[in-house]
Amino acid sequence: MHKANPADELAEVxxxxxRLRLREARLCATILAAPEETVEGRHFRAEIAERxxxxxxxxxxxxxxxxxxxYWSESVTQEVRCLPTADPTLPAFLRPLH
Numbered sequence: 055m056h057k058a059n060p061a062d063e064l065a066e067v068x069x070x071x072x073r074l075r076l077r078e079a080r081l082c083a084t085i086l087a088a089p090e091e092t093v094e095g096r097h098f099r100a101e102i103a104e105r106x107x108x109x110x111x112x113x114x115x116x117x118x119x120x121x122x123x124x125y126w127s128e129s130v131t132q133e134v135r136c137l138p139t140a141d142p143t144l145p146a147f148l149r150p151l152h
Contacts, residue, residue: 065136 063073093100
């Protein structure tokens with residue numbers, strides 16, 4: 055078995071995660087569309103739960119606070135991006151969605 059290049063393998067994993075998240079969203083939408091029904095499978099039961107939480111809205115702060123550098127800090131992170139090459143044999147499921 056051929057071991058994939060890490061960049062290609064990472065792109066494949068991310069594509070699979072994207073497909074799974076889309077499928078998850080569709081399944082949740084189906085369940086939410088019929089909340090009065092209990093969706094029970096052979097091994098699991100889906101139920102709808104409501105959560106409430108508070109959000110901090112920084113946009114409501116006065117401009118004097120938002121513009122004051124004493125209230126800001128900077129952090130640096132690194133990310134790995136997967137950019138397609140010009141290879142015409144790139145599988146369709148790895149091509150960016152536009």
